[in-house]
Amino acid sequence: SLTVAFSSRPNTQTLGKRYFRVVLNGTYKTFVATSRGNLPIVTWVRNSGDWTPRQRCIIGSQRFQSFSDQGMLKNIGTGRVNYEPVLCAVVRKDDACNSDNVSQSRYNGLRESLIL
Numbered sequence: 001s002l003t004v005a006f007s008s009r010p011n012t013q014t015l016g017k018r019y020f021r022v023v024l025n026g027t028y029k030t031f032v033a034t035s036r037g038n039l040p041i042v043t044w045v046r047n048s049g050d051w052t053p054r055q056r057c058i059i060g061s062q063r064f065q066s067f068s069d070q071g072m073l074k075n076i077g078t079g080r081v082n083y084e085p086v087l088c089a090v091v092r093k094d095d096a097c098n099s100d101n102v103s104q105s106r107y108n109g110l111r112e113s114l115i116l
Contacts, residue, residue, distance in 0.1 A: 006030065010041075017033070017058070017065055018064075018068050019031070019032055019033075019041075019061050019063060019064035019065040019068060020033070020061060020065075021057045021058060021061040022040075022073065027043055027044075027045070027053075028043070028044040028053045028054050028056070028057035028062055029043050029057070030042040030044070030061045030064060032064075036089060041064075041076070041110075042057075042060060042087075044056045044057040044060070059089070060103055063102075064076075064089070064102040064103055065090075067089035067103065071091075071092065072089045072090075072101060073089040073090075073091075074090065074091045074092070075083030075089075075090050075091070075092070075093050076088070076089065076090070076103070077089075077090040077093070077095060077096075077097055078097070079096060080097070081097055081098060081099055081102055082099075086102045086103075087102070087103045088101040088102050088103055089103055092107050093113045099115060
């Protein structure tokens, strides 16, 4: 299972957005602003169902930001909800994914970047 931990101090260069999307060399990425600078956390590389990497990046980045705004995102976990593999927002590393904290379902087709 994948767990990604974040700093609690955002970079002010992102204008209040801690999670944002970037296209680099035609590849869609979600970045997080941290005290160490802007760091990539997910690279969206394939379609998933009817969703293109661009669509997945937009929705995933928005959900990460929304969960962060609600204080629900301290770590990104992986798990299964309704038998589908998911990325989810969790406060503690051992918290389980559930239908209320899913950031992205069917995460196959993305590359996760670990931030230590």
